[in-house]
Amino acid sequence: xxxxxxxxxxxxxxxxxxxxxxxxxxxxxxxxxxxxxxxxxxxxxxxxxxxxxxxxxxxxxxxxxxxxxxxxxxxxxxxxxxxxxxxxxxxxxxxxxxxxxxxxxxxxxxxxxxxxxxxxxxxxxxxxxxxxxxxxxxxxxxxxxxxxxxxxxxxxxxxxxxxxxxxxxxxxxxxxxxxxxxxxxxxxxxx
Numbered sequence: 437x438x439x440x441x442x443x444x445x446x447x448x449x450x451x452x453x454x455x456x457x458x459x460x461x462x463x464x465x466x467x468x469x470x471x472x473x474x475x476x477x478x479x480x481x482x483x484x485x486x487x488x489x490x491x492x493x494x495x496x497x498x499x500x501x502x503x504x505x506x507x508x509x510x511x512x513x514x515x516x517x518x519x520x521x522x523x524x525x526x527x528x529x530x531x532x533x534x535x536x537x538x539x540x541x542x543x544x545x546x547x548x549x550x551x552x553x554x555x556x557x558x559x560x561x562x563x564x565x566x567x568x569x570x571x572x573x574x575x576x577x578x579x580x581x582x583x584x585x586x587x588x589x590x591x592x593x594x595x596x597x598x599x600x601x602x603x604x605x606x607x608x609x610x611x612x613x614x615x616x617x618x619x620x621x622x623x624x625x626x627x
Contacts, residue, residue, distance in 0.1 A: 502540025510548040528589035536562025559615040565608040
């Protein structure tokens with residue numbers, strides 16, 4: 437329509453491009469998930485850079501939803517990982533945190549070392565995970581009553597983390613928030 441300014445048209449085009457990209461990624465994740473084992477290509481990655489890249493890719497979107505992002509980097513170790521897939525796995529957790537913060541709040545992303553593992557933590561100040569889905573949170577098609585989404589994000593995350601020889605766990609308190617922990621072996625062995 438002629439009433440739309442060029443600047444607004446560019447914004448809408450950018451939003452559309454980003455949405456299409458997200459849909460393409462989700463479709464790829466669905467295909468990978470349905471096929472089972474995905475070929476993980478591990479390369480050395482500095483964990484501090486890994487976290488910084490995640491933060492810069494999500495903070496603008498979260499700021500629009502009145503969600504502040506905090507970062508605590510306590511390790512600069514190099515870890516063997518499939519960076520793109522593992523970043524998507526952690527962004528899946530951040531997307532869940534966003535759903536738990538309908539009125540805004542905070543998401544804290546951290547990395548530290550503990551007992552020979554590199555531990556990524558994703559903490560939110562949201563509503564917490566409802567008791568009735570805690571035991572099956574990582575199963576496919578489990579949702580917390582979201583309007584959108586098929587409940588595959590965390591199932592995909594779990595599979596990707598396990599393919600890295602790692603584990604994903606969480607702690608949650610109703611009304612106070614949830615913390616997810618993605619633990620990866622520091623030297624490429626299994627945990």
